[in-house]
Amino acid sequence: MTLQQVYRWLLACYPRAYRRQYEDELIGVLLDDAAPGQRKPLARDVSALLGGACRAHIRQVGTRFSVDAWRDAAQVFGLIAALLLFVRSARVPVLHLSMYAQSYPDGIGEPFVLWPHGLGAALWLVVAVFTVFAWGGAAAAIAVGGVAFEVVRVAEAYGYYSTVFDIWPVVLAAMIPLALALALRAPRPVTAVLTRWRLGTLAAATLVSVGAPSVALVSAADVSTWPIYGTWIFTSGVGRVEAILLIAGYLLFALVVLSTPTALRLRLLALVVPVGVTLLLTRVGLRTTGTFLQRTSHDDVLDALTWAQWSTLVLAPVVLFAVAVAILHRLERSGPQQA
Structure with a gap:
């Protein structure tokens, strides 16, 4: 050569x-x-050329994400992601309040059970409200605290059980401050991007999802009867009424995303890729037998993840997100999408 x-x-x-x-x-x-x-x-010369290549790619990525379409998508994603994390944290406190109102023997529940969920719900609700009111800087700062909260929750579960089943909220949470920081110079507020009916649909989706266990309780549908175990509803062991309401809530969230203009919708779907990849890896891939992703256990206790498994969990979402962005960019260059 x-x-x-x-x-x-x-x-x-x-x-x-x-x-x-x-x-x-x-x-x-x-x-x-x-x-x-x-x-x-x-x-x-080799070092200078490779360093220059890295800088050129970083500048190119910065140029792509600086367009108004990505800023609009970033603030919509930040709002929807914050609401989803609020739903995940708020369901337990709301259920215990319903139990208290129904005079259940367990009452409102133990404080150590309620306060972490209540704190997480409060953090993500504030982030969502601040995003709606276009206080992006404050929302991003509070979201950083939310990320720390989610990391601590997952770290505790991993420390006790070596489980990464629920690591997806950390990925989703980590993307929120980044998205909101990108959206700081968005040309219009999120209320103008989504319009009133989509904002109303998001509010309905949030209420339906948060109230699912309480509605099941009040309707005398025992949550422990006919439990449904499924990763597709992001929880397990819930009753049929609660599962139906959760699915309805998720479908309303999906309706908001899928009803947006093409340019915005494609970017929102690209932003979802890291979370989807994490879900597949933790709930399907790490259970696969005969591969390096296989989890081993001793005395029914899972062993810690290997460095290769951790590397896959960290790198795969980033790499596939970059691939999704590159594909989107190529599609728009070959045939510009109409917003």
């Missing part, structure tokens, strides 16, 4: 648009600086 071929191979790491504009010029400069008879590039 000649020196020029090696340089072209290194320049292949740069974005295509950058190569079209600068490749021949860069190769000419590099060959002019090379010593007579030189067969291999110098280490400093």
